[in-house]
Amino acid sequence: MDLAGLTVKAAHELLKSRQVTSRELTEAVLRRIESVDDKTKAYVTVTSDIALRQADAADKRIASGDAAPLTGIPIAIKDNMCTRGVLTTCSSRILYNYKPVYDATVVERLAAVNAVMVGKTNLDEFAMGSSTENSGFFASRNPWDTEKAPGGSSGGSASAVAADECLAALGSDTGGSIRQPASFCGVTGMKPTYGRVSRYGLVAFASSLDQIGPITKDVTDTALLLNVISGKDPRDSTSLDVPVPDYTKSLAPDVKGIKIGVPKELFGMGTAPEVASAVWDAVKLLAGLGAEWKETSTPSVEYGLPVYYIIAPSEASSNLARYDGVRYGLRSKDSPDPITMLMKTREEGFGAEVKQRIMIGTYALSAGYYDAYYLKAQKVRTLLRRDIERAFEEFDVLVTPTSPTVAFGLGERVDDPLAMKLSDVCTIPANLAGIPAISVPCGFHNGLPIGLQIMAPGLGEEIALRVAYAFEQNTDYHKQKPNL
Amino acid sequence: MQEYEPIIGMEVHAELLTESKMFCGCTAEFGGEPNTRCCPVCLGLPGSLPVINVKAVQYVVKAALALNCSITPNSIFHRKNYFYPDLPKGYQISQYGDTPIGQHGWVQITVNGATKKIAIRRVHLEEDTGKLLHVEGDRSHIDYNRGGVPLMEIVTQNPPPPGLDQIQSAEEAKEYLVRLRAILTYIGVNDGKLEEGSLRCEPNISLRPVGQIEFGVKTELKNLNSFRAVLRGIEYELERQEKVLLKGGKIVHETRRWDDVRGATASMRSKEFEQEYRYFPEPDLTPLRFDAQWVEEQRKALPELPDQRKRRFIEELGIPEYDAEILTDSRPMAEFFEEAVKLSADAKSVSNWMMGDLLRLLNATGTEMEQSKLTPSHLTEMLNLIGKGTISGKIAKTVFEEMFGTGRRASEIVEKLGLTQITDESELIPIINQVLDENPRIVQDVLGGKDKSLAFLVGQTMRYTKGRANPPLVNRLLRERLESRR
Incomplete structure (x- = not known):
C-alpha cells in the first residue's frame, strides 16, 4: 500500500x-x-x-x-x-x-x-x-x-x-x-x-x-x-x-438553494481564458447540483492589491525591526559599534524582496506620508470590507479563480514584480476583509492544476467547506x- | 534690557505597581538577576504576541480620574518604532495621538500662597524598555528584566486651555511634581520613588521675551532624581538660557543631563532633527473600550485625594493651609498625622511637632516617613508627658530625637536618661539657695529693680538641674528666696 x-x-x-x-x-x-x-x-x-x-x-x-x-x-x-x-x-x-x-x-x-x-x-x-x-x-x-x-x-x-x-x-x-x-x-x-x-x-x-x-x-x-x-x-x-x-x-x-455570487471584477485582471472557463464550469456544476448563481459586482476589490501593498509592508517594516543581531539569529561580525552591527546584520541577513517591502512600509508610515498612504489604505480597506459584507447579504458564498493563471515557470516572473504580485489579486480581498476562503482543484491546463476559490462571510467556514x-x-x- | 519669562512643560513617567508586566505574566518587581524575569513576549521573540494587563489599564484610569481627566471611550495602543538594543521588538507599544486613556485634566498647586491649576494634556500607558549596562572595555550588557514593565506617562499642556495654568518657575515645577506624586501614591498606583527611578520627570524648558506669544526653543532635562535636583536643575537651566539669550546667542533644541555633583547641565544629544517614530495603531491589540458606568464606578472607588484631605485638615482640624499642604504631600505623612490626632485630639501640637522636628529629622537623616521608627503613638505619648508636666517642652526635643533615632518609647527614654521634670520644691530649694549664694552681685541688681537679671539666675538653676526643673516653679521659688534676702 x-x-x-x-x-x-x-x-x-x-x-x-x-x-x-x-x-x-x-x-x-x-x-x-x-x-x-x-x-x-x-x-x-x-x-x-x-x-x-x-x-x-x-x-x-x-x-x-x-x-x-x-x-x-x-x-x-x-x-x-x-x-x-x-x-x-x-x-x-x-x-x-x-x-x-x-x-x-x-x-x-x-x-x-x-x-x-x-x-x-x-x-x-x-x-x-x-x-x-x-x-x-x-x-x-x-x-x-x-x-x-x-x-x-x-x-x-x-x-x-x-x-x-x-x-x-x-x-x-x-x-x-x-x-x-x-x-x-x-x-x-x-x-x-x-x-x-x-x-x-x-x-x-x-x-x-x-x-x-x-x-x-x-x-x-x-x-x-x-x-x-x-x-x-x-x-x-x-x-x-x-x-x-x-x-x-x-x-x-x-448545495441546494445555496446562493453563489461571481464577482466579475475578479475575472478581469489578467485571468487566463482556461482558468476562467474552468471556474465557470465549476459554477455550472454547482448549479447543476441545485445551487443558484449570479454575477455580481464588488468594485472596491480592484483596489485590493494597492491597499494590500501599503498595509502589509507597513506592518512588516515594524514586525521585522526586531531582527537586529542583538539577541538571536545572524549577527554581522567585526562591527565597531551596535548601530553599525545592526545595519550590517540586516543588510546581510535580509533578501532583496524583504528589504524592498521594509523600505516601502517605512516610507508609507513616515510622518509626512502616513495620511496619504497608510491611513488612506486603511480607509479603502474599510470600504472594501463593507462592499464584501454587502455582497454576503445577497450570497452565501463568492466564487472566483484562486489565481488568474496556472503555475508559472521558475524564474519567469522574478524580474517582473508586478506580474508576480498580480497572481494574488483574487486572494487578497479575503485577507483585507478578514473572511474565510478555500481553494480546491477544479481542472488542469497543460498538465498544471487550476484552483477554484470559495469565499464565505466571517466565521462562515462551514458554508465554504x-x-x-x-x-x-x-x-x-x-x-x-x-x-x- | 530684554526680559524673559519661562515656560516649563513636564513629562512624568510613573512605573505602575502592578504585579506583572504590561503585556505578559512576568513579575514587574524591581531587581532580580539580569534577564531572569523575562519570557518570549517581553523579549519580543519572533511569533510572540502582547496581551493587555487589565490591572495596569485600571490603574491608569484611576490616575487619570484623580488628575481630573476625561476617559477616552475608545483608547488605542500604537507602535513607536525606533532601533535601540534595549528595545527588543524594535518598537515600543505606547499610545499616540488623540486616543490616550486620559485627557484634559489638571493638578492644583500652591506656591507662595498663590494657587494654580496646572493643565494636563494626556495620561497614557506604555511599556518600559530594558536597561543597558556598560561594562569594562567596549562591551555593553543588556538586562531585559525592566523591559515591558507598565509605565504611565503624564504630560502637561502648554499653552493651557482657558481657566487652567502652565508652569512658569522651578518652584512651581517642583510643587507640581510633589502634588502629582502625592496623588499617585495616595491612590496606590506608583511608589513615588524618584531616587530609584520609579517616578521620573523630564521637564522641557524655554524662555520667551515678555509679551511674546510664541514659545522659545526648548531644552529637555534628564537625570533629575530628587525634588532638590528638579528645583536646582530647572533653575540652572533657566539661568543658562537667559545668559545665552542676553548675549544674543541661540538656544539649541537638545536634551541636557543634570549633574547633581557639579550642579550644572550638559548637552546629551541634539533634537534638531525630529525623530521619525512611524507611529501606527498596534495591530496585535484590540482597542480599549471603556463603559461609562464602569468609569463612574472607578471614580467612586477613589480614596480621599490630597486636596480633599487638605481641605478637611483645614476645615475640621483647624490646621493652617500651609501646614495642611505639607502634611498632605505624602500619604504616609498624612496618615501619621491623622492617626496621632485620633490618639491625642490636639491637632495643632501634633502638626507643630511634625512640621518642625519630624520634618527636620527626616530631611537630615534622608529617611522616608514610612521607614521611620517613629509611630503616631510615640508622639502622642510624649505629648501626654508634656501635658502632665512630667517633662518640659525643651526636654521633649531631646526625647523626640531619641525616639526618632531608636524607636524607644518616650517614658522609657525619660526614665533611662533621668529626664523627669523636677517639680518637688524641697528638691529645688537647696539648688536655688546655692545659685543665690554664688551670685551676690546679680542678687543685688535684681533687688535693686533690674528685673532682667532674673533670667540669668533662672538659667543657672536650669544648668544645675540639667534643664529638668519646671520653669514656672523655678521662677516662683527664685522670687520668694530673693524676697527673703532683701
Whole structure:
C-alpha cells in the first residue's frame, strides 16, 4: 500500500483499526521525502528523529484506544511557525540558526492530539512572495512540473502535500499564501476567518492579515485539521472567542438553494481564458447540483492589491525591526559599534524582496506620508470590507479563480514584480476583509492544476467547506497525482 | 534690557505597581538577576504576541480620574518604532495621538500662597524598555528584566486651555511634581520613588521675551532624581538660557543631563532633527473600550485625594493651609498625622511637632516617613508627658530625637536618661539657695529693680538641674528666696 499517498481520513481509519502503525506511516513518509525532496525542495528541515519519537508515542495512545483524528498523522509545518528546539528560519538567512524556546499554539494543539511533525517547509522569506523563489535558501518546485513554481509563500507546504511528502501541512496566508500555492499544486488549502486560529508563535509578517490554515489532499482533511487548530487562545488578543463547531459536520454534498455570487471584477485582471472557463464550469456544476448563481459586482476589490501593498509592508517594516543581531539569529561580525552591527546584520541577513517591502512600509508610515498612504489604505480597506459584507447579504458564498493563471515557470516572473504580485489579486480581498476562503482543484491546463476559490462571510467556514466538499465529491481533480 | 519669562512643560513617567508586566505574566518587581524575569513576549521573540494587563489599564484610569481627566471611550495602543538594543521588538507599544486613556485634566498647586491649576494634556500607558549596562572595555550588557514593565506617562499642556495654568518657575515645577506624586501614591498606583527611578520627570524648558506669544526653543532635562535636583536643575537651566539669550546667542533644541555633583547641565544629544517614530495603531491589540458606568464606578472607588484631605485638615482640624499642604504631600505623612490626632485630639501640637522636628529629622537623616521608627503613638505619648508636666517642652526635643533615632518609647527614654521634670520644691530649694549664694552681685541688681537679671539666675538653676526643673516653679521659688534676702 502507498501509505504516504493516503489522506488523513484514510490513514486514521487504518491506524484506528490497527492495520497500520504511526511508525510505519511515518517511515513511509520519511522514505518518500528521501526519494523525492531533491526534486521538490519542499523542506528546509526534516525532523526524522522527532517524527519517529512522536509516532511511537502516538502508537501508544492509539493502543490505549484513544485515537483522535490526527493522532499519529505525519504533518508538515511551514517554517514560520515556532517549534521548540527545532530550527525556525522563515527561510531567511537572518534566522538561519534560530531555535525557538517555545511552540506556536497551533504546534502545541497538534502535539496535544499526538500528531507527528515530519519537518519544516520552505517559504518565500518571511512569507513575502508568491513563488517560494524568495526563500533565502533555495526555491521549491512544483511537483506537477519541477520547472514550474509551486506558488507561495507556503510553496513548501503545498508542494509537500502534492508530492505525498506528508499527509497534510500547515501554511500561513497573508495575501493568498495558502490558497495560491494550493491552487498551483492541485491540493486543497484554506485561510480561515481572521482570529479563528491563534497567531501565537506564527512569526509575524503583517499582523492584521496573517492567518494560519491547513493545506491538505481533500476538503475532509481540511475540516479535520481546522477542528484541531481553531479556537480562542488567551495569548493572542486578536483570536476570536467563538465556539468551534465540528467542521466535519458541514461536509454534506448538498448545495441546494445555496446562493453563489461571481464577482466579475475578479475575472478581469489578467485571468487566463482556461482558468476562467474552468471556474465557470465549476459554477455550472454547482448549479447543476441545485445551487443558484449570479454575477455580481464588488468594485472596491480592484483596489485590493494597492491597499494590500501599503498595509502589509507597513506592518512588516515594524514586525521585522526586531531582527537586529542583538539577541538571536545572524549577527554581522567585526562591527565597531551596535548601530553599525545592526545595519550590517540586516543588510546581510535580509533578501532583496524583504528589504524592498521594509523600505516601502517605512516610507508609507513616515510622518509626512502616513495620511496619504497608510491611513488612506486603511480607509479603502474599510470600504472594501463593507462592499464584501454587502455582497454576503445577497450570497452565501463568492466564487472566483484562486489565481488568474496556472503555475508559472521558475524564474519567469522574478524580474517582473508586478506580474508576480498580480497572481494574488483574487486572494487578497479575503485577507483585507478578514473572511474565510478555500481553494480546491477544479481542472488542469497543460498538465498544471487550476484552483477554484470559495469565499464565505466571517466565521462562515462551514458554508465554504460545504460548497467545496460538494464540488469535490462530484469531480476527481483532487484524486489526481503528479508523476515525480 | 530684554526680559524673559519661562515656560516649563513636564513629562512624568510613573512605573505602575502592578504585579506583572504590561503585556505578559512576568513579575514587574524591581531587581532580580539580569534577564531572569523575562519570557518570549517581553523579549519580543519572533511569533510572540502582547496581551493587555487589565490591572495596569485600571490603574491608569484611576490616575487619570484623580488628575481630573476625561476617559477616552475608545483608547488605542500604537507602535513607536525606533532601533535601540534595549528595545527588543524594535518598537515600543505606547499610545499616540488623540486616543490616550486620559485627557484634559489638571493638578492644583500652591506656591507662595498663590494657587494654580496646572493643565494636563494626556495620561497614557506604555511599556518600559530594558536597561543597558556598560561594562569594562567596549562591551555593553543588556538586562531585559525592566523591559515591558507598565509605565504611565503624564504630560502637561502648554499653552493651557482657558481657566487652567502652565508652569512658569522651578518652584512651581517642583510643587507640581510633589502634588502629582502625592496623588499617585495616595491612590496606590506608583511608589513615588524618584531616587530609584520609579517616578521620573523630564521637564522641557524655554524662555520667551515678555509679551511674546510664541514659545522659545526648548531644552529637555534628564537625570533629575530628587525634588532638590528638579528645583536646582530647572533653575540652572533657566539661568543658562537667559545668559545665552542676553548675549544674543541661540538656544539649541537638545536634551541636557543634570549633574547633581557639579550642579550644572550638559548637552546629551541634539533634537534638531525630529525623530521619525512611524507611529501606527498596534495591530496585535484590540482597542480599549471603556463603559461609562464602569468609569463612574472607578471614580467612586477613589480614596480621599490630597486636596480633599487638605481641605478637611483645614476645615475640621483647624490646621493652617500651609501646614495642611505639607502634611498632605505624602500619604504616609498624612496618615501619621491623622492617626496621632485620633490618639491625642490636639491637632495643632501634633502638626507643630511634625512640621518642625519630624520634618527636620527626616530631611537630615534622608529617611522616608514610612521607614521611620517613629509611630503616631510615640508622639502622642510624649505629648501626654508634656501635658502632665512630667517633662518640659525643651526636654521633649531631646526625647523626640531619641525616639526618632531608636524607636524607644518616650517614658522609657525619660526614665533611662533621668529626664523627669523636677517639680518637688524641697528638691529645688537647696539648688536655688546655692545659685543665690554664688551670685551676690546679680542678687543685688535684681533687688535693686533690674528685673532682667532674673533670667540669668533662672538659667543657672536650669544648668544645675540639667534643664529638668519646671520653669514656672523655678521662677516662683527664685522670687520668694530673693524676697527673703532683701
